[in-house]
Amino acid sequence: MSDQIKFIVEKLNQEPFKKSYNLITFDSLESMQLLQLLSDVLGEIDPKHAVDIREEMPEQTAKRMLSLLGILKYKPPGSISDLSAFRQGLVTGSKPVIHPVLHWLLQRTNELKKRAYLARFLVKLEVPAEFLQDDAVAETNKQYEELMEAFKNLHKECEQLKTSGFSTAEIRRDISAMEEEKDQLIKRVERLKKRVETVQNHQRMLEIARQLRLEKEREESLAQQKQEQKNQLFHAEQRLQRVQLQLKEMHHAVVDAKPESLMKKLEEEIKFNSYLATEKVPRELESKKKSLYFLQKVVAEPAMSQSDLNVLEIKINEVNAQINQLIEKRMMKYEPIDSKFSMYRQQASIISRKKEAKAEELQAAKEEMSNTEKQMQQKTNQARELEGSEVLKGDEFKHYVNKLRSKNTYYKKKRLELAEITAEYGILQRTEELLKQRHEALQQQLQAMEEKKGISGYSNTQEELERVSAVKSEMDEMKGRTLDNMSEMVKKLNAMVADKKSSLAPVIKELRQLRQKCQELTQECDEKKVQYDSCAAGLESNRSTLEQEVKGLLEECIQEESNYRYINCMKRNIEVQLQRAKEEMKTYVSPDPQERRKAIREQYTRMILEQENLGKKLREKQKVVRESHGPNMKQVKMWQDFEQLMECKSECFLKQQNQTAIGQVIQEGGKDRLVL
Numbered sequence: 001m002s003d004q005i006k007f008i009v010e011k012l013n014q015e016p017f018k019k020s021y022n023l024i025t026f027d028s029l030e031s032m033q034l035l036q037l038l039s040d041v042l043g044e045i046d047p048k049h050a051v052d053i054r055e056e057m058p059e060q061t062a063k064r065m066l067s068l069l070g071i072l073k074y075k076p077p078g079s080i081s082d083l084s085a086f087r088q089g090l091v092t093g094s095k096p097v098i099h100p101v102l103h104w105l106l107q108r109t110n111e112l113k114k115r116a117y118l119a120r121f122l123v124k125l126e127v128p129a130e131f132l133q134d135d136a137v138a139e140t141n142k143q144y145e146e147l148m149e150a151f152k153n154l155h156k157e158c159e160q161l162k163t164s165g166f167s168t169a170e171i172r173r174d175i176s177a178m179e180e181e182k183d184q185l186i187k188r189v190e191r192l193k194k195r196v197e198t199v200q201n202h203q204r205m206l207e208i209a210r211q212l213r214l215e216k217e218r219e220e221s222l223a224q225q226k227q228e229q230k231n232q233l234f235h236a237e238q239r240l241q242r243v244q245l246q247l248k249e250m251h252h253a254v255v256d257a258k259p260e261s262l263m264k265k266l267e268e269e270i271k272f273n274s275y276l277a278t279e280k281v282p283r284e285l286e287s288k289k290k291s292l293y294f295l296q297k298v299v300a301e302p303a304m305s306q307s308d309l310n311v312l313e314i315k316i317n318e319v320n321a322q323i324n325q326l327i328e329k330r331m332m333k334y335e336p337i338d339s340k341f342s343m344y345r346q347q348a349s350i351i352s353r354k355k356e357a358k359a360e361e362l363q364a365a366k367e368e369m370s371n372t373e374k375q376m377q378q379k380t381n382q383a384r385e386l387e388g389s390e391v392l393k394g395d396e397f398k399h400y401v402n403k404l405r406s407k408n409t410y411y412k413k414k415r416l417e418l419a420e421i422t423a424e425y426g427i428l429q430r431t432e433e434l435l436k437q438r439h440e441a442l443q444q445q446l447q448a449m450e451e452k453k454g455i456s457g458y459s460n461t462q463e464e465l466e467r468v469s470a471v472k473s474e475m476d477e478m479k480g481r482t483l484d485n486m487s488e489m490v491k492k493l494n495a496m497v498a499d500k501k502s503s504l505a506p507v508i509k510e511l512r513q514l515r516q517k518c519q520e521l522t523q524e525c526d527e528k529k530v531q532y533d534s535c536a537a538g539l540e541s542n543r544s545t546l547e548q549e550v551k552g553l554l555e556e557c558i559q560e561e562s563n564y565r566y567i568n569c570m571k572r573n574i575e576v577q578l579q580r581a582k583e584e585m586k587t588y589v590s591p592d593p594q595e596r597r598k599a600i601r602e603q604y605t606r607m608i609l610e611q612e613n614l615g616k617k618l619r620e621k622q623k624v625v626r627e628s629h630g631p632n633m634k635q636v637k638m639w640q641d642f643e644q645l646m647e648c649k650s651e652c653f654l655k656q657q658n659q660t661a662i663g664q665v666i667q668e669g670g671k672d673r674l675v676l
Contacts, residue, residue: 004103011106012037016044031093035061038098041105042068046116062091071119072112074104121151199468208475215482226493233500238381240507247514263532272362280359 009026012019017040029037036053042065043050049068053061066087076086089097105112125144132138196202587599 004099008099008102008106017041034095034098035093038065038102041102045072045105045109045112058091062087065090068116069101071123072105072115074101076100118155122148124148201468205472208472212475212478219482222489226489229493229497240504242377243511250518259528263528266529266532272359275355275359276363280356 005023005026009021009023011017012021012026019037032053039049039051039053039061046068049064056064086097088094090101127137127141132141196206199205584600587595588601
């Protein structure tokens with residue numbers, strides 16, 4: 001508790017409260033001051049609650065604070081029975097109630113501010129059902145709910161943007177950096193323009209450069225189109241291969257298949273799918289809905305403490321114990337008919353569980369088979385992408401290994417040639433360096449001679465003209481080559497497309513024939529399926545009628561059996577009563593007095609006489625009590641008066657003794673004073 005008060009005082013002395021409290025002054029606050037302090041803290045969380053409690057009634061203050069604490073999901077300590085004490089303490093400003101609330105509020109002020117802000121827009125107004133029958137009210141309520149959902153989504157997006165790491169300062173810095181880069185690029189372009197303007201025919205050279213750039217872009221677009229066409233061709237080949245594979249599988253499936261086996265397979269699939277659709281999937285869906293309902297119920301409830309969990313565990317244990325007791329009682333009262341039915345129920349439940357387990361195993365096996373087929377298809381596609389054909393086997397694989405060996409030898413040979421070329425390149429590079437050095441020396445000599453003759457710069461101008469002419473010739477040659485390459489590429493593409501069309505033409509014809517066959521087979525399968533459905537429907541109707549008849553006969557049999565047992569029980573009861581009546585007549589008519597006394601009539605007669613004698617005695621005793629009642633009451637009153645008199649005398653005697661003792665003490669004190 002002392003740590004709690006320290007924390008409260010420390011938080012109240014900080015921003016935004018700025019209270020100059022210490023432990024003593026805070027502990028000495030009165031109830032009204034504590035309530036005002038709690039109202040100030042709540043006002044900091046929600047500005048609507050920043051009011052002076054002296055201007056409102058205590059009930060209004062308590063109601064306002066309780067409503068806000070409920071919105072903030074404050075859970076008072078203790079059980080549900082302590083809620084009334086909590087409300088009373090909140091009204092009176094009790095310290096044991098106010099201090100925990102302040103501690104809880106000051107611990108999580110920022111979080112509670114956010115919760116109070118959201119509560120203004122997310123606490124739903126409950127509209128009565130009879131008002132919602134009005135169309136205008138219902139439409140307004142629907143718009144209200146839609147606006148609430150829109151606010152939720154906007155708030156989530158805002159929080160995500162806040163936590164995403166992007167800030168306006170960083171964005172401004174990026175924008176300023178990009179603007180600086182833009183200015184630098186503009187300056188560089190201007191400098192390059194100034195440098196180019198000094199060159200002769202710069203406009204024509206710029207036009208040529210622009211045309212070159214356009215041709216390069218066109219070349220890139222053509223290359224992209226070529227790649228797209230290659231991809232489309234590859235996908236078309238893959239589709240064709242898949243269709244061929246499916247066709248092969250269908251051929252293999254149809255070769256050894258018979259109508260009976262196909263019908264049997266279809267019946268099994270229909271049974272399995274109908275079991276999934278009518279029994280398994282609805283049961284799983286119902287269980288999922290129940291679990292979802294319980295989870296939503298748990299989420300809607302407020303946060304639970306450990307004490308609440310303990311209480312729930314105790315209740316669960318009690319309910320389990322009651323269930324076990326009821327099961328034991330039911331087992332003790334077991335009847336043979338119920339035992340038979342229970343045996344059948346157990347067998348039915350075991351069969352249903354086995355059926356569910358087998359269905360799950362079958363579903364898992366189907367999923368595993370589909371996954372395996374997908375993996376096999378992926379591996380086949382990967383192999384086709386790598387090698388351009390299917391996986392090699394036998395002689396094809398040996399031929400492929402021999403080809404790899406020849407390629408390996410060819411690779412080694414080319415690697416040796418590359419090493420020789422690399423060595424020659426090193427020599428040529430060194431020669432180039434030496435020639436450059438000699439060229440620089442000659443250039444220096446040439447410049448010195450030009451300065452002597454007075455024609456400096458002549459060689460540079462001539463070299464520049466030669467370089468520009470060489471560049472122009474290279475550009476023209478490159479443009480010509482590019483156009484030639486593009487025309488050749490277009491011709492090749494057209495030729496490849498024509499080859500592919502010619503190669504795919506017979507395959508497409510075969511595919512059309514196979515499609516026709518597939519349509520015929522599907523029509524035949526549909527007809528057989530219709531026949532099967534009609535036959536199955538007839539058998540199902542017959543089965544249902546027979547089941548209903550069997551059910552009616554079983555119920556009639558059970559009813560007759562119960563009537564038979566009831567009649568047997570009644571017969572046994574009547575026989576027992578007749579037997580008792582015969583024995584009673586025998587004992588009553590018997591000449592022996594001892595036997596006659598054993599008769600029930602004689603026993604009841606004796607009991608009646610005994611009860612009559614007892615009633616006479618009790619009436620006489622009542623008469624005596626009535627006659628002596630008055631004198632006895634007078635005697636009791638006299639004794640009570642005598643007892644009061646004796647108590648009064650004893651009290652007077654005790655008072656007299658106390659007074660005499662006090663007088664003796666006073667007399668002795670006076671004597672002592674005289675002696676002094």
